[in-house]
Amino acid sequence: xxxYAVDLHIHTALSPCGEExxxxxxxVNMAAIKGLDIIAVTDHNAIGNVQPCIxxxxxxxxxxxxxxxxxTQEEVHLLAYFDSYQLLEEFYCTLKSNQMGLxxxxxxxxxxxxxxxxxxxxxxxxxxxMNALQISFDDTVRLIHQFGGAAVPAHINRSSFSVMxxxxxxxxxxxxxxxxxxxxxxxxxxxxxxxxxKKYRHIISSDAHCLANIMERIFFVELSSLTAxxxxxxxxx
Numbered sequence: 154x155x156x157y158a159v160d161l162h163i164h165t166a167l168s169p170c171g172e173e174x175x176x177x178x179x180x181v182n183m184a185a186i187k188g189l190d191i192i193a194v195t196d197h198n199a200i201g202n203v204q205p206c207i208x209x210x211x212x213x214x215x216x217x218x219x220x221x222x223x224x225t226q227e228e229v230h231l232l233a234y235f236d237s238y239q240l241l242e243e244f245y246c247t248l249k250s251n252q253m254g255l256x257x258x259x260x261x262x263x264x265x266x267x268x269x270x271x272x273x274x275x276x277x278x279x280x281x282x283m284n285a286l287q288i289s290f291d292d293t294v295r296l297i298h299q300f301g302g303a304a305v306p307a308h309i310n311r312s313s314f315s316v317m318x319x320x321x322x323x324x325x326x327x328x329x330x331x332x333x334x335x336x337x338x339x340x341x342x343x344x345x346x347x348x349x350x351k352k353y354r355h356i357i358s359s360d361a362h363c364l365a366n367i368m369e370r371i372f373f374v375e376l377s378s379l380t381a382x383x384x385x386x387x388x389x390x
C-alpha cells in the first residue's frame with residue numbers, strides 16, 4: 154500500500170460557477186505544482202470536460218478520475234466517481250434524461266465552456282447546469298451503483314446543498330461507503346456532533362472553482378496502486 158495525495162472535487166469552466174481559467178491543462182498543471190497524485194473533475198450535472206482533462210493528465214502522469222457532481226431533486230450535492238470514462242458516459246446518458254431543459258443565461262449565471270485537451274474552447278453548454286435534476290437522492294445513489302461507480306455525498310458539513318442541510322440525515326440503507334468533508338480543520342468538531350458518520354470513510358476536498366483553491370498535499374489515501382480503479386474500490390468500502 155502507498156499513500157497518495159488527492160483532491161477529488163474540482164470544477165472546470167463548464168460549471169457555471171467555475172472561473173474561465175479552469176481549463177484542462179491549467180487544472181492538471183496546478184495540481185502537479187501542488188504535488189497531488191490523483192484528482193477528480195466533478196462539474197455540476199455535466200461531463201463534457203472530463204475526457205480532455207484525462208488526456209491532459211496523461212502528459213504529466215496525473216491520474217484524473219472521471220466524475221460528476223449531481224444536484225438531486227432535494228438539492229443535495231452528490232459526487233459520483235467511475236474507474237473509466239466509458240462507465241461515466243454510460244451513466245450520464247441515463248442521468249441526463251432527468252434534466253429540466255432550461256437554457257443557460259450566460260449574462261446572469263456565467264458561461265459554461267467546453268474545451269479540447271489543448272484548452273481550445275470548442276463550444277458552450279446551452280442547458281443551465283446549476284438546476285436540480287428530477288431524480289431523488291436515493292435513486293441517484295442506486296443508479297451510480299448500478300453503473301459500477303462510487304457515490305459520495307458532498308461537503309456534508311456545509312449548511313447548504315448537503316445531505317445534512319437538505320435531508321437532515323444520511324439514509325443508511327444505501328450503498329455508500331464514504332462521505333466528503335469540506336475544510337479538514339472542522340472534521341473532528343463535525344464528527345463529535347454527528348458520531349453516526351464515524352462509520353464512513355471520508356475524503357477532504359477543495360470544491361475548487363478557481364486554480365488557487367486546488368488543494369496542496371493535505372489529504373491522503375492508502376491505495377494498492379496509483380489508478381482510478383484502486384481509488385474507486387477504496388471509496389466503496
